[in-house]
Amino acid sequence: MSCADVEQFLGAYADGELSPERRRDLEAHLPGCPGCLALLRDLEEQNAALAALRGDEPRPPAALKRNLRRRLRRTALLTLARVLILALVVAVAAAFVPLAMAREWPPLARVLFGLSGLALFAALAPLVWRALWDVKNVVWVRLAVEEEEGQ
Secondary structure: OOHHHHHHHHHHHHOOOOOHHHHHHHHHHHHHOHHHHHHHHHHHHHHHHHHHHHOOOOOOOHHHHHHHHHHHHHHHHHHHHHHHHHHHHHHHHHHHHHHHHHOOOOHHHHHHHHHHHHHHHHHHHHHHHHHHHHHHHHHHHHHHHHHHHHO
C-alpha cells in the first residue's frame, strides 16, 4: 500500500470503519513509514479533542423544554383539527357522488361537476400537505424530546 493510499484511508482507519483486509494492509504499511504514522497520531489527537468537546454540550433550560412540549401539544391538536375538517369535507363531497350518478345531467353540468371536484381537490391539497407536515414535525420533535430525556 502506498502513502497516497494510506492517506486516503487513514480517516476511516482512525474511526474504525475499514474492512479487515484494508486494515491489515494499512497496519502493515504504518510501522515502516514515519510520515503516515505521524498523520495517524494527528488524526487520533483530533478525534480525542472532538470527543472531549462532545461531552461539554450545554443542556437546554427547563423552560425551553416546557415551551417545546406545549407547542408540540398545540401542533398535534391543530393537526387533528385539520384532519377532522378534511374528513368532513371528503364525506360531504362523497355524499354528492351518488346524487350525480343517479340523475341524467346534461353534458355541461357533468363538466361543471367534474371541475368542482378538481377545485375541491386543489383546495384540500394544501390542507392535506400541512397536516402531513405537522404530523412529521410532531413525531420528529417527540423523538428528539424522548432522546434528550433518555440521556
